Amino acid sequence: MIAMRRQTVEQGRYLGGRPPYGYRLVDAGPHPNRALARRGVRRQQLAPDPAIAHVVKLIFHLRLAGHSKAAIARHLNEQGIPGPSH
Template sequence: MARALGNSDHRALLARLATQAQREVIRARHRVLAAMHNQATQQGRHLGGRPPYGYQLVDAGPHPNPADARWGRRLQRLAPNPHTATHVTWTFQQRLAGHSIASIARNLNERGIPCPSSTDPDRNRHRTRGTWTRRTVAVILANPRYTGRQTWNRRANGTGNPRSTPALSTRAAHPALVTELDFVTTQQIRAPRPTNDGLL
């Protein structure tokens, strides 16, 4: 074996096979990611992961892939969580009314509303904070899933290939907690700039 590895032709063959294998891995990855992008945009399919605060996962029927169906896998979709959905709607209403993100977080804490990590501690063991923060509220206000559209790959860097292209379903895939108009309006609200009042 050592003698064979020392042969230059053999080393060249191994290098060629390794290159071909690497290319096939890349092609397979792109095929999978392109399929996931299509499932999210065209079918509005939930592709896994924790449901966002305000939603829960419910059964959506047999899996459309025959192989997965044979294994007993079923589709899941998002549905409003009866315990938390109203807090999401309230958060958007408060922001649309002109309240700051910090004041919304403070109000939620004062009212004793459990924050997302406290609501589902078993799935949020990596988060130790038990209170609402500005970041928590900001993440909710920036999530387009609350309009009823499915999303995938929101952290894409926009390089133009399926792996990096954010996906947004072309139509509603689950019940909305906020209208699209209100969501877009919320994104346009910015914190007021400080003025020189009182300094003159």
């Protein structure tokens, strides 16, 4: 677990799974493992998703303004903003 955390923090590596809301996966060059790189495997990293960035900013703005998580969710639903699973 410590090695995985170190790869994430120090090397900026994305270790898999669904990207967090507001982020997307982008190419980060050849895989650091030479055998995988020879097979064409590419490294991926997280980058902000410009299509969702305004929603993430809104969520943080509302939370910092004192709105509850439930109130934020209601607001997003009322505005017709799709959730992360859409």
